[in-house]
Amino acid sequence: MVSHKNNNRILFISTLFTLFLLFFSQVALPATASKSTITPDQSPGVINIITRHESGILDSFAEGFLASSFAQDIGYTTSDKNKIVFWTVQTTQGWQTALGRTGEGAMDLAWGGGPPLFDSMIEANLLQPINNLNDQDLMNLIDAQVPTEVAGVEMTKISNSDLMWAANVISSFGFTVNNKVLADFGLEKPSTWEELASPDFFVDENIASIAMGNPPETTSNTRIYQIILQQFGWERGWEILMSMAGNGAIFGGSLATRAGVIQEQVAVSMTIDFYGVYAATECSDCEYVIPTDGTAINGDPIAVAANMINPEAAAAFMKYTFSDEGQSLWIKNDRLPIAVGAFNTPLGQTRPDVAELYNVTLTNQGIDFDDDLALATLETTIEYFDSTISDIHADLKIVWSELVNSFKDGTITRAEFDAKVTELAAPQLTLDEAKVANTQIKSSAQYKVDIKNEWLETARTRYIGSSEDDSPFPALWSFFSIVAIMMVISILRKKRT
Structure with a gap:
């Protein structure tokens, strides 16, 4: 004993x-x-x-x-x-x-x-x-x-x-393409961030065309996301990031993200320039691209x-x-x-x-990148992306697949598609609120946990709710449920008589 x-x-x-x-x-x-x-x-x-x-x-x-x-x-x-x-x-x-x-x-x-x-x-x-x-x-x-x-x-x-x-x-910030994989997927070589966010860059729910790093694990990819948010604005920037994630997959750190394009897992990876140069030396099909719609030195x-x-x-x-x-x-x-x-x-x-x-x-004429703004929203950007995109990426992929397929088969118009993207990606806090949250995240571990859970659940509700709205099965399920209940009631009444 x-x-x-x-x-x-x-x-x-x-x-x-x-x-x-x-x-x-x-x-x-x-x-x-x-x-x-x-x-x-x-x-x-x-x-x-x-x-x-x-x-x-x-x-x-x-x-x-x-x-x-x-x-x-x-x-x-x-x-x-x-x-x-x-x-x-x-x-x-x-x-x-x-x-x-x-x-x-x-x-x-x-x-x-x-x-x-x-x-x-x-x-x-x-x-x-x-x-x-x-x-x-x-x-x-x-x-x-x-x-x-x-x-x-x-x-x-x-x-x-x-x-x-x-x-x-x-350094500059952009993405690295694998021209062989682009051809295999039937995709045109992109030159802008908005092309990566387009429904045209979607391949399949189970196939990622883009590798994106998870902000808590990569400084360089976080800077890329901040460039997009500053270049296109807080609201449109989150639409682009969510749409890119819908077309792609989350790969953790910058090394894993770079490896994705070298190893032909994806057609495009988010990379800082020297990772793109390295990829090109390791893989003859790889090529670093400085986006024409916004980068920063x-x-x-x-x-x-x-x-x-x-x-x-x-x-x-x-x-x-x-x-x-x-x-x-x-x-x-x-x-x-x-x-x-x-x-x-x-x-x-x-x-x-x-x-x-x-x-x-x-x-290169990069964007007028504001380092003070980047610092004032850094923690919020990292944790918001982690909560609303990385942590529930599977839910995002499902709704994005249904939305893109509905657009491609003509079920919805481009205007309806764009409106739905805006609804799904609408940031849960304004830019000014993001600055306040940034300070609170740094000063309170409990606040960080609580706000991340709140962001995650709201995003999940949007994704799952949107997926159910676009599917005929909830209505059919409700119909058959009502029929089943009526049949049970009828049988019980017969037994009593």
């Missing part, structure tokens, strides 16, 4: 294990350049960098930095791989937790994740001005390498004359953590990333450097495909 003491011990150990899992679900184990899983000694030479960049990019920069004069001038050698520690963290909460650390284990730099994430960290006082490093060489390098704007989009964040972040790499930042403890190494690493040599590593990894001089390096001259995309991106 197991004693109560042993039961208590087991319960205590289980609780500790659960807390351990909960903590590391938010903050990933550090990844060093050598893929070591040990926790490094927090010596003056260690740089802790929180990031959302992929491991291949991190390895390239760690190796390049240690071999550079920037590193060797302050005492690093090429064998110091365990002193460049990358903390790969995906969630906003995880970033807040990691950047909030002080003393041993504190973050020195934040690198990659998009302007909205960095702006939210500034808002939470978790980043400090780059000029606090007191390194004039670094400031001069940033001035020389980082343009004030690209295609009308600012590439630095200035607050009260302080440089809070600077773009280290640029993005400067992916690097910044200094508020609780940084290694300023000399942080400044050296930043200088390397802004040098032509460091910038050429973005080209190697299918991305667009912020500094045009990177294309004059030996690495840069090997990728004319990236140079071509770079030139197209710089001449």
Whole structure:
């Protein structure tokens, strides 16, 4: 028989294990350049960098930095791989937790994740001005390498004359097509978001033509959805997103979404530009498309953590990333450097495909994207999409299939189809209400749960109710139910007599 003491011990150990899992679900184990899983000694030479960049990019920069004069001038050698520690963290909460650390284990730099994430960290006082490093060489390098704007989009964040972040790499947002799958599905190659939302892009209830990432799991796809919402307006934007989801499927993160088009699961995937370039190198049928009806250029930042403890190494690493040599590593990894001089390096001259995309991106007239508005509605956009599209996608697919088929077989007119789409997709809160909800979602976990449940149930009622309205079976079922009840009553009366 197991004693109560042993039961208590087991319960205590289980609780500790659960807390351990909960903590590391938010903050990933550090990844060093050598893929070591040990926790490094927090010596003056260690740089802790929180990031959302992929491991291949991190390895390239760690190796390049240690071999550079920037590193060797302050005492690093090429064998110091365990002193460049990358903390790969995906969630906003995880970033807040990691950047909030002080003393041993504190973050020195934040690198990659998009302007909205960095702006939210500034808002939470978790980043400090780059000029606090007191390194004039670094400031001069940033001035020389980082343009004030690209295609009308600012590439630095200035607050009260302080440089809070600077773009280290640029991106556009669009989609990647697989021309073979388009042909197999009998679809024309799209060039706009509205084409993807058209009933013409619907294949079958059980076949997805589009892969869309789920916002809680992908920053880049979330930015795509925000671009659509700003370009077309809050109401029309949600119509387009719902319609695209009706034609497609929800694929989780951006890697899974990209894999969908490479592996011929779908004809189109939502992608940031460098994922499109990568897809094209992996699959000759794939091609990245910058939508003609709206994209935005993005400067992916690097910044200094508020609780940084290694300023000399942080400044050296930043200088390397802004040098032509460091910038050429973005080209190697299918991305667009912020500094045009990177294309004059030996690495840069090997990728004319990236140079071509770079030139197209710089001449692209993107939308007038409002970063402040994006930040003010970010959490609402993520959770509303998750509740009304991702969580009940099966219900959406059913009603969308019935609606498109009714239009295609002539049962309803295009005007009736459009009216029904507007009814189904009508946002449950105005843009101003979305800003208020955004603040409440960030400040109250219970509010977030409650409002998401409310949004989900309202959307489900719309989808299911619309599906039943369009079907003859509810009326027939009611008729036969009444007949059955009358027959039972008649039989009971006969038995009584």
